[in-house]
Amino acid sequence: MIHKLRLKKTSEEILVPTYTRPGLAIKPAKYEIPDKEMLPDTAYTLIHDELILDGNSRVNLATFVTTWMEPEAKKLMEETFDKNMIDKDEYPQTAELEMRCVNILANLWNAPEGEEAIGTSTIGSSEACMLGGMAMKWKWRERMKKLGKPVDRPNMVMGENVQVCWEKFCRYWDIEPRLVPMEKGRYIMTAPEMIKRCDMNTIGVVGIMGTTFTGEYEPIAQMNDALEELNKRTGWEIGIHIDAASGGFITPFIQPHLKWDFRLKWVKSINVSGHKYGLVYPGVGWIVWRTKEDLPEELIFNVNYLGGDMPTFAINFSRPGNQIVAQYYNFIRLGREGYTSIQKTAQEVAMFLADEIEKLGVFEMTSRGEDIPVVTWKIKDDANVNFSLYDFTDRLRINGWLIPAYSMPKNIEDMVIARIVVKHGFSKDLAAELIDDMKRHLEYFKEQEGLRPTKRSANFHHS
Ligand SMILES: Cc1ncc(COP(=O)(O)O)c(C=O)c1O
Numbered sequence: 097m098i099h100k101l102r103l104k105k106t107s108e109e110i111l112v113p114t115y116t117r118p119g120l121a122i123k124p125a126k127y128e129i130p131d132k133e134m135l136p137d138t139a140y141t142l143i144h145d146e147l148i149l150d151g152n153s154r155v156n157l158a159t160f161v162t163t164w165m166e167p168e169a170k171k172l173m174e175e176t177f178d179k180n181m182i183d184k185d186e187y188p189q190t191a192e193l194e195m196r197c198v199n200i201l202a203n204l205w206n207a208p209e210g211e212e213a214i215g216t217s218t219i220g221s222s223e224a225c226m227l228g229g230m231a232m233k234w235k236w237r238e239r240m241k242k243l244g245k246p247v248d249r250p251n252m253v254m255g256e257n258v259q260v261c262w263e264k265f266c267r268y269w270d271i272e273p274r275l276v277p278m279e280k281g282r283y284i285m286t287a288p289e290m291i292k293r294c295d296m297n298t299i300g301v302v303g304i305m306g307t308t309f310t311g312e313y314e315p316i317a318q319m320n321d322a323l324e325e326l327n328k329r330t331g332w333e334i335g336i337h338i339d340a341a342s343g344g345f346i347t348p349f350i351q352p353h354l355k356w357d358f359r360l361k362w363v364k365s366i367n368v369s370g371h372k373y374g375l376v377y378p379g380v381g382w383i384v385w386r387t388k389e390d391l392p393e394e395l396i397f398n399v400n401y402l403g404g405d406m407p408t409f410a411i412n413f414s415r416p417g418n419q420i421v422a423q424y425y426n427f428i429r430l431g432r433e434g435y436t437s438i439q440k441t442a443q444e445v446a447m448f449l450a451d452e453i454e455k456l457g458v459f460e461m462t463s464r465g466e467d468i469p470v471v472t473w474k475i476k477d478d479a480n481v482n483f484s485l486y487d488f489t490d491r492l493r494i495n496g497w498l499i500p501a502y503s504m505p506k507n508i509e510d511m512v513i514a515r516i517v518v519k520h521g522f523s524k525d526l527a528a529e530l531i532d533d534m535k536r537h538l539e540y541f542k543e544q545e546g547l548r549p550t551k552r553s554a555n556f557h558h559s
Pocket of ligand 1: 160220221222223225259304306307308341342369381
């Protein structure tokens, strides 16, 4: 018996060679919705091929954000792409995992026993910082109203080295940022400079554990002591929000004795990026408040249109649930032991790079990866070279390395530094390859007689 051949696919799918199909052979409309549909694999190929033009994320040494995860984590994420984090009534188990993560973080950051710490996931540290700042503003306003004082001039004290999210927070929520300037050789805020700028209208101060510019820790214990003295003397209650976007997942594992967290009395809230050293693909962040009282009730909305009565404190409503699942996967898969060995290894690679970059002879290190595994450097003041760091990092792009060069904040904006963020997945072997490429490019510059260093405004470097 002869079976009739049944065509399940269209002739385009079967017969037309991939790159001669209408969707691929002609220049597609890019900024208007096309009139006609196309086959899924034609659309896939079109977009997949365009994305080849992106840099390779594995050699993106500019970003703090995770660029490698285990296949099992990826699988879990794929299985949970369809879950909306806000649907807590429909996905109670995802909500349970979120709550476990908040508890794990509160414990890692030594939340006081017997007090009820409270926290939530966010889309990243920026949202978490906004929430932390808002809680401080609301608490301050409550206090001032009770005292019968005006509430129209709130300010917040922080270093010029803050990440842009703090400038956004101040602008969006009408708060005067009181910025401690940086100096050559000092790229963090100090306690005396901080205290000078505090007054009755200070809603709080920001301390950073792992600054975006150099990766250094700010002296949180000293800031706490200075505030203890000031608050005692004045009756004010100025607390600290810790922006631990990177450091929140480093210190508990490799510098556990460093006191910067809830062990310090005036630390009221802490944020971290799960997608940085929490080792999850972007976007997940976390914030934890020391006690329930540090998060004013007024900021929490109860919604019932999802079924159940859901308290929410967030800027966005819908948000992917799969990053939370992946965060929990990392916690149980790695445990303390796994996180410690990953962060220690990253630090060793960073320190190796710092030594090797210094040995190149023309650079001066501005941080060596001793706090978070971030290495930054500048050209020595007396180095007689015909290139700038912009030129040097541009050359490294030839080999695929994505390394930013940028100017420092106000007061030292003439200083240009380059930065490497060492993350899980960047091995010592790759680091040695990078150093070899650096040596080759230094030789190249030596051969270019008459070349002049390029001066250029800063690249984007905050991620
Ligand atoms: C210190 C600091 N705070 C906040 C942020 C913002 O984090 P996110 O990208 O998770 O919003 C960053 C990002 O690099 C950072 O370094």
